[in-house]
């Protein structure tokens with residue numbers, strides 16, 4: 001039995017390394033995983049409470065319309081419930097968007113490198129990917145920042161979706177208000193611009209706009225957010241889309257996999273929203289640690305762009321895979337993008353110190369110029 005050629009061409013699923021297995025394999029007490037951009041804090045107390053209260057209802061299907069969560073999100077952000085769609089993680093909403101808007105042969109445009117799911121979901125949808133290279137955010141630096149002028153130039157009559165990942169995964173850089181507004185003004189109404197703000201909560205630069213403000217008055221713009229990162233619900237799979245035009249939300253709802261947002265996920269997300277103050281305190285700690293980690297890496301002579309997310313980017317180029325393998329052999333799991341760079345999630349100060357010590361050992365062995373495993 002053969003799958004569709006587009007599916008056969010997808011990369012085979014490769015499970016991420018588990019730190020407990022790695023520690024056992026290396027015979028060390030502890031390995032750390034800084035690879036998936038989760039937050040290191042345990043679930044919020046209100047979330048744990050909501051989960052135990054909901055556990056007794058899990059013999060029933062969840063509310064397929066996620067009405068309570070939708071209303072809570074609408075109230076939290078001051079929009080109408082018709083403009084909001086929860087989904088089984090932001091990634092499933094990306095897939096629903098492609099199903100809802102891309103006929104085979106149409107195009108999805110996005111910067112590259114960016115969130116690795118964009119080209120894959122285009123491939124599954126039978127859509128073409130238009131990938132617009134990142135440009136250096138600082139003169140002479142590595143390409144790490146959206147080129148919004150080139151992205152707008154790349155939009156044509158076949159383009160149905162444009163993803164702008166802000167802050168960008170994996171480089172952490174963010175586009176500023178004036179540039180993004182100019183870009184949105186240029187994109188024709190025939191293309192839906194999706195501002196993927198999975199890391200919005202970690203933005204500290206006041207000049208990086210809140211997509212929910214930009215959406216207002218723009219009928220071809222939507223915002224994607226997730227409870228997986230700042231809100232600490234990665235294991236429960238819940239994200240949401242907000243659009244100015246309820247027709248966009250309606251189209252995404254029509255492609256919803258029935259009951260894919262579990263009752264536990266819905267209850268946990270509502271409880272998390274009720275703990276926004278605690279989340280803001282946790283985010284502030286992550287941002288402070290991000291700044292410490294960035295400074296520590298720069299002190300070591302490494303190029304690290306300013307990150308507005310909960311990870312940092314090391315544009316190592318050619319030696320990337322070797323450095324990541326060497327870090328892993330010292331008990332630190334990062335996320336390499338071969339030939340390009342390593343993305344390192346901001347962990348606890350202790351985890352980050354373990355990473356820095358492992359990195360020092362790797363760079364000492366082989367030097368900054370050409371580190372190898």
Ligand SMILES: Cc1ncc(COP(=O)(O)O)c(C=O)c1O
Nearest residue numbers: 089090091115169198226228239
């Ligand atoms: C840019 C971006 N968008 C969307 C997602 C998906 O988040 P989730 O499916 O966990 O809600 C991620 C997760 O890593 C991401 O980095």
